[in-house]
Amino acid sequence: MAGAGGALLLRRARLTPLGGGEPAGVPGAGTDSPGRIVDLRVDGGLVVAVSAGPLRPRAGETVVDADGGALLPGLHDHHVHLLSAAAAASSVPAGPPRVSDAAGLRAALRAAPGAGAHGWVRAVGYHPSVAGDLDRHGLDVLVADRPVRLQHRGGALWVLNSAALRLAGVEACPLPGVERDAAGHPTGRLWRMDDWLRRAAAIPRVPVDLAALGRAAAARGVTGFTDATPGRSDAERRLLVEASRTGALPQRLTLMRPEPAAHGPPATDRGGIPAGERVRDGAVKLILDDDRLPDLDTLTARIAAAHHGGAPVAVHCVTRVQLILTLTALALAGHRRGDRIEHAAVVPPELRDMLRAGGLTVVTQPNFIAERGDRYLADITDEDPAALYPAASLARAGVRLAAGTDAPFGDPDPWRAIRAATDRRTAGGVVLGGGERLAAPAALALFLGTPTDPARPRAVRPGAPADLCLLDRPLAAALADPSAAHVRRTFIAGVPVAATPGE
Missing domain, CATH: 3.20.20.140 (Metal-dependent hydrolases)
Structure with a gap:
């Protein structure tokens, strides 16, 4: 691991320009260039040197041989x-490709481990192709004895079954996102109400x-x-x-x-x-x-x-x-x-x-x-x-x-x-x-854009933050078959945060 200052020497890295934009490497390189092999030094979280010739390692520096792999700004x-992405890992998948029909959805919901005193089930990724446009009654047919909340894959709509509606107190909620039937009762469909659901005391946190x-x-x-x-x-x-x-x-x-x-x-x-x-x-x-x-x-x-x-x-x-x-x-x-x-x-x-x-x-x-x-x-x-x-x-x-x-x-x-x-x-x-x-x-x-200006590309150059993605092969070969499997190491401020197993 690199030290707190991100002292790092990357040897034999390939900086390759990207056609149609600023090069993701040495300024001035032609867009048809296969890239240049360089040594690159990081100190204090920044790229401080890019050299076509070899750089001599310094005391305390982490040295990584890129072996000609492409070096990019981090994605x-x-x-x-x-x-929501972290919570989804603790939720039940409720839509394609994992779940494709009503029987599969019923099995997934009923097999889910429950959270909280009432065994709440949180399901995500639902699409109507699975079991139609669900409301509280349709969800009750699948699971009636446990409170269930199910999110459509677009993120705007949650559907609660009757047990969940009762425990969460939706009947008394005055917000316009509560869909109601002709008699004024909640249908179980809640639109853009994530904030309210997060604050509902009866719903356990995921x-x-x-x-x-x-x-x-x-x-x-x-x-x-x-x-x-x-x-x-x-x-x-x-x-x-x-x-x-x-x-x-x-x-x-x-x-x-x-x-x-x-x-x-x-x-x-x-x-x-x-x-x-x-x-x-x-x-x-x-x-x-x-x-x-x-x-x-x-x-x-x-x-x-x-x-x-x-x-x-x-x-x-x-x-x-x-x-x-x-x-x-x-x-x-x-x-x-x-x-x-x-x-x-x-x-x-x-x-x-x-x-x-x-x-x-x-x-x-x-x-x-x-x-x-x-x-x-x-x-x-x-x-x-x-x-x-x-x-x-x-x-x-x-x-x-x-x-x-x-x-x-x-x-x-x-x-x-x-x-x-x-x-x-x-x-x-x-x-x-x-x-x-x-x-x-x-x-x-x-x-590869700048966070506050996403269409403005970042480059691996002196003075830039050392947020880097090292691939295991030249860029052209990686882009012929785009895959995260080509990522060999990832650095943030010059500190390794991911590496190929065994390195």
Whole structure:
């Protein structure tokens, strides 16, 4: 292990430029270059020297022979939900591919270990293809004698059975997210109510192992996360900051902020634990849903309030109407550097110029084509499934582009997203939108951006933080078959946080 200062010498590492952007290596290298073999020195958490000739080891320095493997900036997942991802590891999988029908769902729920005095079951990843559009009564048919809460794979909807509704006290909850029948009784379907569910005293907390999450991500070469969770509580922020401070979660963190008008001062002023050098505050997260869209004046005012508070906005847009409304409101409020569109599942061609002119960054999820593409083909009728989650058309139009996995609502492995961006192939083998495929270097670059400016690539160069991903082979060979299995070592501030077993 490297010492606290990250004193490290990497020998015979290959720095390779990425076509279509700044080189991920020596400045000035041609984009067609196979890369250069260099020695690289790290001290105090920074890259301090890159040399084409051999560097002599210093006392106390950790020496690693890269053996010609590609050296990249560490991957950054630009859209993830950390606590939900950690909680998912302690939850019951309730949807494809693990569960595909009602019988399988019933068996999974009934076999689940219970939490708390009443044996609560928490299930995630549900899709209606399994057992239809469940409500309390449909869930009661599957499990009636234990309280069950089940989350749809999109994250916006929880379904509770009758036992869970009774224990949680949903009947008396006045929030508009409680769906009710004609008689005024809860249907069991709760929309955008994660914050309320977290505070409900009767619902036991699910264990979250952030250290395990961090280790798994480091093994994939991930050195940073942008947590995009809306309405994060003070307690949750403290948990993430503390995990960073202790090293349990070694990655650098960018935490999106709640809206200042609705939640008080920015997160940097709250929570009792200051953000350290590995935790910073990001954009203000704005959530839009088609069934309760704000009017144009209201959304414009929300954006202006965030900008006035000194923060850009990150707006959740998964439909055509959400994107049109957002771009119009941004044009009225004025753009701020760092403004982002999250997901951008649907981008009509006539809106590309507005995205480019506004300097907006689209943070997309190419992994959804691989993970959900077959369902899109079966379920989507109001849009062309082949045009969902566009990438190449945006890049050709000059739109700034980056990516996140949206874990746990998507697979947390960015290398699977890189593969999906290059082949646009569904799990069933259908190529969905072949014209939106990216070249492999451009797909990789989606995860190599600066956390606060995701489309601006980072480079391995003197003065840069030594957050590094070392592969076991040259970059071209790795990108011919994108896989986390090619990650040999991961360094954060020059300190190894993951290595191939046996090294």
